Amino acid sequence: AQKITQTQPGMFVQEKEAVTLDCTYDTSDPSYGLFWYKQPSSGEMIFLIYQGSYDQQNATEGRYSLNFQKARKSANLVISASQLGDSAMYFCAMREAAGGTSYGKLTFGQGTILTVHP
């Protein structure tokens, strides 16, 4: 069974500094995808970044980058130049390969609350 672990319940960062949010995962499937979502207090899940298990390079999307270490089964999110609007809950999620019995199902971690201080 797939499992996602986020060990940091809360993180604090100063505005304009970088912050790393940790995520480890467990799966026996050789093909999988890793996602990070941002959830503001409004509740909507906002897609940030995606990393495929066979991707050779770490994914980047603007100020977001994913530090993918396959052997260690970790997929940490790095946010550079933090902004006040980055304060939110962040979820790491994993999707098993399409075509399985749960086609495209996402398994989420418990989340990390990020607070950006001015």
Add this chain to the structure above:
Amino acid sequence: DAGVTQSPTHLIKTRGQHVTLRCSPISGHKSVSWYQQVLGQGPQFIFQYYEKEERGRGNFPDRFSARQFPNYSSELNVNALLLGDSALYLCASSPPGYEQYFGPGTRLTVT
């Protein structure tokens, strides 16, 4: 382009009642998934539908059911509501194999 829409936004029900939540996917997306997010936890997968067929079911009791219509919109039904069903219910749509785009959610309170 319009994103995923869900209705209603908020809902208050009494234990034992039935509830129907609705979701309209992004135009062109044929897959819809439902998730339950209890306060303080990550979302839990309930159902996925693709081309009107159930493609996946999470570990939820039979009180939970869903369906997808020819226009790819979807309904989630919950019978015999319990206090523990109070949660944010999220709908997500996606083209096959790509990231899932979430709607704003329906916040259900069971009293």
